Amino acid sequence: MNLAILDLRRQKARFAATALGLGLLFAIVLAMGGIYRGLVEDATLLVDHMGADLWVVQRDTRGPFAERSTVPPELEDRLRSVAGVASARSFSTATIQRVHGARNLRMTVVGLSWPEDKGGALPLVAGRPLRDPHRELIADRSLGLPLGEVLALGDDTFTVVGLTQGMLSSGGDGVVFATELDARAILNWMAPEARRLEREGRLARLAATDLDSRVLEDRLKDERSVLPVLDPAPANAVLVRLRPGASLAEVERTLAGWPDVTVYSAQAQRDLLLKGVVEKSRKQIGLFRALLSLVSGIVVALILYNMTVAKTHDIALLKLMGARVSVVVKLVLNQGLLLGGLGYGFAVFLAQVAFPLFPRRVVLGAGEYIGVGVLVLVLVTVASLAGIVRALRIPPTLILAG
């Protein structure tokens, strides 16, 4: 005879509402873990996807994701000449925000090394890889751009030819892939008015000097000339792949001697991202999660305590009838476990239904579900102690008091 269940039979609605409330709390605990995992996955997605063995960045920087890095244009060729290097390719990325139609479109632009990389290895869910070296984009579905959509970026228009799924930057923004040159053009684009002002400023500064350089003045006035400050910026990094059998440590040692670059293995780049970009979020989420767990525990304890108080008379009667301690403990504990179980079930249901609608990815694996399940079990068991202690202190003679 399960007294816990028989008791709940008479207060189904109240119990269900309580379980629902607890479920919401547990769902938030679950979400915290999922949001953290989502942050980690988003942060390392590009590093993992680019498949480089080494990331060569500007000397003493932690670029290209953690901070700004620029590398000289000839670095690619220099790296190709290093023993053990199979390929080297420039890499540019930055997050931009543009007005597209009626909305602000925030996206991370990543350059693909044309013609070796046309985006064929990307997780395409619609469309095709790049076919043209210019004015084509592969966009993540999260940006809401349909195939064939035309975007004005910089001086050009670009057509979305392919769609990916789940390609997000560490900031959670959808990624668009263009050829490396297009990416750099997009990322370093300057408005015509800004260019004009820069030219005028330079002319004014030239006039203010005692230099009489007709050639320099002509160059400044010529729309076709290239101003060094307005040049397309160099790439942010060069990605290196090693030949099969080549020693990573050996190549790293060689590059460490170069004065203008710093080199990171893919793992080191991942660690930089996790410790730099994600670390504070991780701590914040971890603390928030601990706090939520504590609040959940207190709420469960109060609920179970009050449920026990409401049964004081019945527990006294059971004890008077000679019920074993285990019968009383089970009555309280089983209700706690039922409450926790139902709440957890509702939390899992919410996770399946509602979390995919969240603006940032909530990544939940079996480990997360099991972890929170165990947490709920521990919380409910510990929280039941308050009710159990109360129940065990109820004297059976209470019944005789009327």
Add this chain to the structure above:
Amino acid sequence: MEAVRAENLHKTYGHGDTEVKALRGVSMVAHAGEVVALLGPSGSGKSTLLTALGLLNPPERGTVTLMGERVIDEGRAQGDLAALRRARIGFVFQKSNLIPFLTAHENVRLALALNDREGPETHARAQELLDYLGVGKRGAHFPEELSGGEQQRVAIARALAPAPQLILADEPTAALDSHRGRAVMELFRQVAREQGTAVVVVTHDHRTLDVFDTIYEMEDGLLSRSAQTA
């Protein structure tokens, strides 16, 4: 055969100025099949005696013997009193004290479940007892759906379920009208006769004293045997 024997029970509450001697050397006996009444004014010690016999509130001194087995010796419990209560003693109270979230049938089965008796035979036993007490058709109802008299009958059925040797009843008819009160007292006598159970009833109701085999009167913690009616 003696179902319960109490000898020289002493119980004191409070200290100093607030000290109350609830039991002052009380001795009594109830035989199997016998219905015993405990009379006395409020505060005379009746309920204290009942809790001592029911192994709920052991006396400081004295012995309680249940079916020949000494279970309290000079105020000290001899064994697991809770186990003795659930197997050998049934309780009936002024209010029925049924578990409100259990049906009448489940309330009776509860007394069996506490004694590790589960299964179809307990269903049959519960139904048999409810039928015996005239509430067989009310088994599926919750206590709040039963009248006071019906609730008390279910409580008696529950007390009888584990076939106890002793039933202790604390003013079981106080909440009933005289007709129903008498019916309950007669039910106790029937149970005592037919089940061989000793029934000790604390009562104020002098109109039903003819039902009892033995009547004790308590005053100021002292017990005296006042009359024997049968």
